[in-house]
Amino acid sequence: MAAGGIATIGAAAGGDDDGGERPITGDALDRAAAAALEHTGGGAVTATELGDEEGYYEVEVTLDDGTQVDVHLDRDFAVLGDESDGAGDTED
Template sequence: MERRTKVIGTVVVGVALAAGGIGVAAASGGGDAAEVPDVAITGPDLERASGAALAHTGGGEVTGTEVGDEESRYEVEVTLPDGRQVDVQLDEEFRVVGDETDDETEDGTDDGDDGGGG
C-alpha cells in the first residue's frame, strides 16, 4: 500500500509541474509559435549542422542558423558563391530532411532558378 501511495504522489507532482510549465509558456509567449525568438545553433551542434548543410549544398558560407525551426530540428542558411541562399533543414541526427532555395541573388536580381532546392 505504501508503494502505491508513493507512485500516486509522484504522478500528481509530475502533472502539477507539467501544468505549471504550460502556464508559464502561455503567459510568456501567448501560445503562438511565431512569437518565439529564433535560437541560434551553438557549440558542437553548430559544427555538425554547418558541415552537413555545406556538404549538401556543395559549398558556400553559413550565414544563419536556428534550433527548433517549424520545419525541422535545425535550419542552416547557406549563401552560395552566386549569392543565392539555401535554407537546409536537418533532423536530430543532422541528416538533411529538406531545403529551399531563394530565387533572388544578394543584389536583388532574379537568378532564373525555379527554387526547386539544391
C-alpha cells in the first residue's frame, strides 16, 4: 500500500487550494510520507504542507474508506498527532 501512496505524492505535493500553503518537497517529502503512511497503516498521500500550525509538517492521507487523516509531524518526522475528517465513521 505504501507504494501506492507514495506514487500519489507527485500530484499532491504541488497543489494547494489558496496559494498560501507550501508543499513538502525532496527527501523531506519522502520521509514525511513514509512516516504518515506508517502511522495510518496505509492509504494514499493526497496533500502536504510545510510549516503547518500543528507541527512542522502536515501530510494528508486518504484511507481506503475515504476518510482523510491529517498527520502532524515534527522536524524529525516524529508523529505529533492526527486529525480525521470522519468520512469513514458510522456514527449517527
